Amino acid sequence: MSSLEQRNNPKIGNRLKTALLQHRAFSKEGFSERLFGLLFSGLVYPQIWEDPDVDIAAMKLGPGHRVVTIGSGGCNALAYLTCKPEQIDVVDLNPHHIALNKLKLAAFQHLPDHAAILQLFGNGDKGAVGLYDRYIAEHLDEKTRAYWESRDKLARRRISVFGRNIYRTGLLGNFIGAGHAVARLHGVRISDLTEAGSLREQRRFFDEKIAPLFDRPLIRWTTSRKSSLFGLGIPPKQYEELAKSSEDGTLAPVLRARLEKLACQFPLKDNYFAWQAFARRYPEAGDGALPTYLQEEAFEAIRENAPRVKVHHASFTELLSHREAASADRFVLLDAQDWMNDHQLNALWSEITRTARQNARVIFRTAGEPSVIEGRLGAETASEWRYLKDQSEELGMLDRSAIYGGFHIYEKV
Known part of the structure; x- marks a missing residue:
């Protein structure tokens, strides 16, 4: 077992909760952090709530790029594949998100057509479980297959949630x-x-x-x-x-x-x-647009490029610490930095700076409007990056999810 795998072993501790805890257990703040950690340890986002079309424009994503992104519901990494990047590394500390990302990738590689993708990841279809059993199950790694075939509190297989509307x-x-x-x-x-x-x-x-x-x-x-x-x-x-x-x-x-x-x-x-x-669902055919990764015109590109994605049960900083210098072009942090203290923030950006290629870009969102890294990074690290303020504000206005206060783009000097 590698050192990275050892740290991913749940017997060593709940790493997701550890990432959240910054106060004593019996303090008011500590109690809130632990309650949040408990709730966040289950499935959180069946669908990602960051607009991948805005991401793609902000990154100027294209062939040859190497991307590192937080996984969440997995919609973003699949959408990025339409731009045919060289490689995408997906990281997440939540094992439920890891299983969901791996399922989606396997589905695009092994389901017969776009209609089957919609049947599985649309608004809930009773035939979804049959698609899983017939086309996908045998192609999953042992841990991911065990996850989707385990039972919930009502003794239903987890995969059956796709027949009832996972969203x-x-x-x-x-x-x-x-x-x-x-x-x-x-x-x-x-x-x-x-x-x-x-x-x-x-x-x-x-x-x-x-x-x-x-x-x-x-x-x-x-x-x-x-x-x-x-x-x-x-x-x-x-x-x-x-x-x-x-x-x-x-x-x-x-x-x-x-x-x-x-x-x-x-x-x-x-x-x-x-x-x-x-409406707690996607629009029916003809009523409106679907997520980028579920649109018919995206199907072939995602299927062809899905093998370029690797999913890691690790933190962003941890994954980058194992990578060579100047080995990535695009970094997608979602809103993870809103959770971080100054030490965690500087550790993250130190690794981003070390592994960033020339003209690399970092994009992220914040609950409030201001960028959370301004004035908090060490001078040496901060000098390596330029804030694209006008582009950030312009694209932030186009983010259809609308739940974040700020969208931010940084480019390596």
Whole structure:
């Protein structure tokens, strides 16, 4: 067993929780961190909530590039394959995300056609399990196959979730479901937004139905508590940063503004993120766009290039520490840095700087608007990078998921 594999062994400890813990266990902050770690140790994101089309534009991704990205739900790495990069390394500390990424890659390589991909990763089809058994199972590594064939609390095989709409599960899926339930308690069916036929109708529905919810006492009380937003993947440290920008110390105004962008800035036919938030599913054929990796025109490119992806159960910093200098071109950090202290941040960027090729780019998102690395990196490391502020702001406005405050691009000097 290699040293990297040893550190990935769950018997040595829960590395995901360890990455989150920055306070004593019996402190108020420590308790919040541990509760978040417990919730985050299961499946969190069945679908990634970063717009891969924005990523591709920001990276100027193309053939010959070597990419290192955090995995999450796996939609981003598959979308990147349409640009035919030389290699993609996917890292994640969550074993559920690792299993999901490996399943998606195997599906594209072994399912017979694009229709089968939609049947498995669309809105839930009872035939999905049969596709897994017939085409995919035998091609998975032993650990990944054992994961998907293990049983849930109701004695159902895990893979059966794809026959019931996986996007309604996981930490985020359950959080969205809870949001719908709270809205119904106040007489609002959020899913009715998807009946809007224009941006004007979307705006009217938001202003008349959704926006007033954020003034209700229950919702203001709920959003004033860190644990209530763990379902969005917002850890305690991120919550504190967001609350600083709020007039009343709750996240109600922040969430309202983010939801407004999601509901009103893009036509529904172009925004599958809005469909997942408001309808808890993807649009049916003819009603709107699907994620990049599920679009028919992307199928052949993803199938052909899927072998170029390697999935690692490791942290970003850890993987890079095993790589040669000047060995990667593009680094995708999602919002992981929002969780990091200064020591972790500098360790990460030290490895990024060492392994970055000439003209390499780093992209990431932040819960708040400002870049979280400004003024926190050591002078030597910071001098190696240039912040592309105008491009960051321009592309950030085009991010259809709308849940982040800032999108940031750095280029190696």
